[in-house]
Amino acid sequence: MKTIGVIGGMSWESSAEYYRLLNRYAKARLGGHHNARSLMTTVDFAEVEALQRAGDWDALGVQMAQAAAQLERGGADLVLLATNTMHRVCASIEAAISIPFLHIADPTGAALKAAGVSRAGLLGTRYTMEQDFYVGRLRERHAIEAIVPNDRDRESVHRIIYDELCHGVVEDDSRRVYQRVIDDMKMRGAQAVILGCTEITLLIGPADSALPVFDTTALHAQAAVDWTLSGHEA
Incomplete structure (x- = not known):
């Protein structure tokens, strides 16, 4: 079994969900007492959030690249970034490592295409909804048109x-x-809705949505386990 390296802490609430899902999917594939082999390096989200608000994506790219390199030195065979928004700096991560980096939009795009979805609503941080790094990747690599909420929404x-969600607060009014x-x-x-922020799964599940739900966290974790177990199943 190969080792999954996870850049976490953005927020730790979603990182904990990644850990749970990676191990659940590995156990489902391998059975018995198996779990996923993984490493996680956790950054301080307060620093990340401040740099996001300042628009200092260069500094964020350096920080994420350092975290990815740390995982590679620790023995990871694959790197996951446990957040949608910070994929804004994926090029910096990929340039810093020699092992594969699994972009969160790719398993999501593949799942949407497999389901016959060509237009999907996108929920996420304003950076994910408004900038092109995510919407553009879905369009260019997967032929998926992303529909985003209006300005107020x-x-x-x-x-x-x-x-709320980054602090583990789940309110019915917010749902x-x-x-x-x-x-x-x-x-x-x-035709469907993308939960394009890893914390949204705390608030919205399939039963809460008028549209089919595509959970980027679950799809990302599943794809990572599939990759690491390729040719390694018992």
């Missing part, structure tokens, strides 16, 4: 992520906000 979605936003994207032609 993007602000609400973003605020709930940072002020209703997300459900209304999903309903609006459905009316605009979305």
